[in-house]
Amino acid sequence: MSIALRLYAILLAICSIPLVFGGGDLIALRGTVYYLVAGALLATAAVLLWRRSRWGLWVYCILILITLGWTLWETGLEQWAMIPRLAFLSLLGLWLLLPYPRRHLSGGPKVHPNLLRAMPFALAASVGVPAVAAIVFGSAGDYAETALQAEVPDAPANADWPAYGGTAAGTRFSPLTQINTSNVKKLRVAWVYHFNDVIKQTLEVTSLKVDDSLYACSSSNVVVSLDAETGRERWKFDPKIDPTEKPFPLCRGVAYFRAAGVVGDCVERIYTNTIDARLIALDARTGRRCRDFGTNGEVSLLAGLGEVINGYYFPTSAPTIVRGKLVVGARVYDGQFWNAPSGVIRSFDAITGKLTWAFDVGRPDRLNEPGPGESYTRSTPNSWAPMSSDEELGLVYVPTGNPTGSDFYGGVRRSFDEKYGSAVIAIDAETGRERWTFQTTHHDLWDYDVSSQPTLVDLPTVNGIGKALIQPTKRGEIFILNRETGAPLDGVIERAVPQTGAAPGDPIAPTQPYPIGMPSTAGPRLSEAGMWGLTPFDQLWCRIKFREARYEGPHTPPGLSWSIQYPGTIGGTNWGGASVDTDRDIMVLSTTRVATRVRLISRGEADALAKPLGKGGTISELGGVQPQAGTPYGAYIPAFLSPLEVPCQQPPWGLLYAIDLKSRKILWSRNFGTGRDSGPFNIRSLLPIPTGVPNAGGSLLTRSGLTFAGATVEREFRAIDTTTGRTVWHDALPAAGNASPMSYRGSRTGQQFVVIATGGHLMLNAKGGDSLIAYALPQ
DSSP: OHHHHHHHHHHHHHHHHHHHHHHHHHHHTTOOSHHHHHHHHHHHHHHHHHTTBTHHHHHHHHHHHHHHHHHHHHHTTOHHHHHHHHHHHHHHHGGGGSHHHHHTOBSSOOOOHHHHHHHHHHHHHHHHHHHHHHHHHHHHOBOOSSOOOOOOOOOOTTOOBOBTBBBTTOOOEEOOOSSOTTTGGGOEEEEEEEOOOSOOSOOOOOOEEETTEEEEEOTTOOEEEEETTTOOEEEEEOOOOOOTTOSSOOOOOOEEEEOTTOOSTTSEEEEEEOTTSEEEEEETTTOOBOTTSTBTTEEETTTTOOOOOTTSEEOOSOOEEETTEEEEOOEEOTTSBTTOOOOOEEEEETTTOOEEEEEOTTOTTOOSOOOTTOOSOTTOBOOOSOOEEETTTTEEEEEOOOBTTOSSOOTTOOHHHHHHTTEEEEEETTTOOEEEEEESSTTOOSOOOOOSOOEEEEEEETTEEEEEEEEEOTTSOEEEEETTTOOBSSOEEEEEOOOSOOOTTOOOOSEEEEESSSOOOSOSOOOGGGBOOSSHHHHHHHHHHHHHSBOOSTTOOOOSSOEEESSBTTBSSOTTOEEEETTTTEEEEEEEOOOEEEEEEEHHHHHHHOOOBTTTBOHHHHTTEEOOBTSSEEEEOOBOBOTTSSBSBOSOSEEEEEEETTTTEEEEEEEOOOGGGOOGGGOOOOOOOOOOOOBOOOEEEETTSEEEEOOBSSSEEEEEETTTOOEEEEEEOSSOOOSOOEEEEOTTTOOEEEEEEEOOBTTTTBOOOOEEEEEEOOO
């Protein structure tokens, strides 16, 4: 047994080495002294135990007491913060309290037997109590004491889902009440449809339902019509996409239009804009091409763009229909090179496919297609997120991102880039002219695209009911605007932001807009004490990296030295956007809290690491590097993860919020998702601990007071009481449900269905799939 004791002493000595040297580095960076002290005590205990001295046990006990005191001083009783600080050393020390190793110890004071009997329980409690508290309180979240109530009128007989967001307003609200908080526990799978697609990943579609048919698209733009009550396939249209070098092969939805004055075929139409840049019109009843639309039922979206390298220009969100026009934008592949294709917004006649106008921010006077030898202005802000429209006002609301090729360096941007980047633009659907623009981030150096659909609602104001537009952002800030004028309904304040650290030649915006009245979902400011890890070692690594980097809070500018961006590039709130219960005036949205490390790299270093896609580089080579060719700097933007590939800041990493839009107060918030399907090195932990996990995708609200959401990297679909935030039903999914669900009433039986796509998410490493799953109550 003395051999085992010496092996244990060697283990303690090995564990002390990174604590001593890393702790010294952290002190040099003006960090905590704890790790150096802990490492020294651990090394001392190792030497004493090697000598078989009872003092080794006492030194280890002193280490545990110091660790407990430091933990309470630095974090209080924060459950997630206690676990990595106490768990490893407590578990490591349990072996010392067994009778066998103590028989080989001599010298030094003896330990009273009762104390020895109590210490294993104390050490176990130091691990178990925080863990149990995290499970109990983490799953409960913060809830309002009193649930909001509202009258629930009967749903209309034709409760369909004819647009991506339920309606053109993007509220993602169903008027159905058949499935409610009392019976939702009986919800069962009604049918499953498999696309059997060549791409079994990033299925993010929200289906449409009109009359008795469901319409959906796969990641490679295969469009299907299904019987809405059985899931039986009626027709399938394959546009024959070549998925080669397509960075984000996905289709979030199709569009439906009923053509007035048309007889024969194509009275009802389904439109899809493909990832190889085609706009295609199909007969909703047969799936055949509408021959009167463009050429053979399709229009090329490459017209007027000039040179387009394969994989750079790819629409991913459904077309937006307003006043008989199809309005389309597209994603232009981020961060590759300055002089990429234009982010022009275009409108096409829904019957003929003829271009009706083009909104090119570099040439707002030119509403038609460029002439021979010309192109729409290159590298302008693009709109890849879903749009919204107001048929009465005749406006389409366009969320935009950064000028392509300059996400993290803005020294090459032009005046129109500065105005229209990371903004919401209201465009007149008849003329194609800008009505108003509101910018959510000035001179955006953080890839804070406005990535979610604007949500249009009517809200009470001091001047009566106001026509509002709600815009969540990747910053975690939520803006409420007058959708007629673009003026903030509650006001906006410009706050000073950090002004040092940016690359030479890149001006920093002196202020950034913050909404008045609306709560922020961005999370607390990062600190060294908030760095996390599964062990003291990766937590120490995260603390060192945090101290080495520049971080002055939100909008810390990227530069030639490491900086930390929080919220990170995936949000905040991403493309899932907000859902609004228009009966109760409750908004629900999810947010992700994972920081990003950012460093600009010289042109030479960037060229050596990764060339732009199609210019000698491939998707697999890019990793966390954005070449930004044509600018002085590339960018390295890895997520701020520990060596074990878990986020460096402590949980929660994903939350779900409900906000009362009347009072502008948070009604409840909860950690969204558990760690069951994620873990170190992206290995499933199988532990249902409610850490809250990164998410992408939206929610569905119903008139009966339910919120349905998948969205997380966990393969789980949940129903949540909208007024209290408590989970009332859940079901395991075959793949992550990173899509926005929808609901409808069956035309024949009157049965209510809830449908979600299970396709995972590439950036979140969430398991992919290719199925649509419909849920209903048992007949």
